[in-house]
Amino acid sequence: MEIIYQGYHIPINENLLNEMNAWERLGDIIKARIAINGLMLDAKSAYENNILTRETGHVIVNAIERMEFKLQEAWGFSQDASYHSYQDRLCGCTCPWLDNRERYGVDQRIVSGDCPYHSKGE
Numbered sequence: 270m271e272i273i274y275q276g277y278h279i280p281i282n283e284n285l286l287n288e289m290n291a292w293e294r295l296g297d298i299i300k301a302r303i304a305i306n307g308l309m310l311d312a313k314s315a316y317e318n319n320i321l322t323r324e325t326g327h328v329i330v331n332a333i334e335r336m337e338f339k340l341q342e343a344w345g346f347s348q349d350a351s352y353h354s355y356q357d358r359l360c361g362c363t364c365p366w367l368d369n370r371e372r373y374g375v376d377q378r379i380v381s382g383d384c385p386y387h388s389k390g391e
């Protein structure tokens with residue numbers, strides 16, 4: 270199944286909805302996905318227009334983090350940041366995607382020093 274919102278296609282895994290018995294929380298799942306989608310587009314726009322600061326990046330990644338927790342809750346998964354994946358796909362994120370992908374489920378994210386979203390340093 271695919272939700273189309275403002276021209277963007279948001280796939281929803283129907284098998285997983287059945288497996289997790291999550292149909293009654295579909296509205297919350299869709300709301301979280303739309304919010305994440307919007308945040309990712311904001312990030313892309315800021316990055317492409319060269320106005321993405323570290324401060325803005327942190328605000329965006331924190332907002333996505335909150336929505337990823339809401340999404341896990343809506344699906345019926347335990348709230349676990351080590352399974353968050355949307356923030357690894359932010360436009361302009363310089364963290365090693367594949368290395369982090371391999372660490373899903375492990376509380377150990379590799380952060381690039383120059384990433385505008387994930388780097389804490391100055």
Ligand SMILES: [Zn+2]
Nearest residue numbers: 362364384387
């Ligand atoms: Zn990053």
